[in-house]
Amino acid sequence: MSRTTYALRPTVDAWEWQLRGSCRDADPELFFHPELERGAARQHRDAAALAVCAECPVLRQCRQHVLAHREAYGVWGGLTEDQREEIWAARTDRRRLRRAG
Template sequence: MSETSRALRPTVEAWEWQLRGACREADPELFFHPELERGAARQHRDAAALAICAECPVLRQCRQHVLSHRESYGVWGGLTEEQREAVWSGRTERRRLRRAG
């Protein structure tokens, strides 16, 4: 039995940061848009979720997790779905290089 608990320890340590997330005290629906939500309603909901993320003590770990695991839905790590897609597709980097060049 002690062999099993030693094997699980790294996994627990890798996910432990989630217990300190500011989002744990918020309504989860704030971070995931309802089907067909668009326009101002979505912008307001995303802004409210991003405000919670901005104060989160584990923002860096959350962002690192979501970008490496390619979570497609919801606000994670202070990034909306569209912002993450821009990072993954390289659009953000290309825009930055165009402005610098």
């Protein structure tokens, strides 16, 4: 028997948390900006999406997923696209510093 088989599990177990997301009952357009949306309109839409996330019972799992899989678009895990980019950039900077040190 392969040593890796212990890590395999049914797909439903890995993704079941998504069924409990607060976003499932919200308008999907709230979480993804229309093309060329900028300024106050985008800030208001993001704030409304983040309010849904703030009450979500699976916020932690969603955030872990989106940061691990580098989802580039939309509000996920209580983070906007710009917030995720900042997190990823900070991680990259820390890795560079460790390698240089």
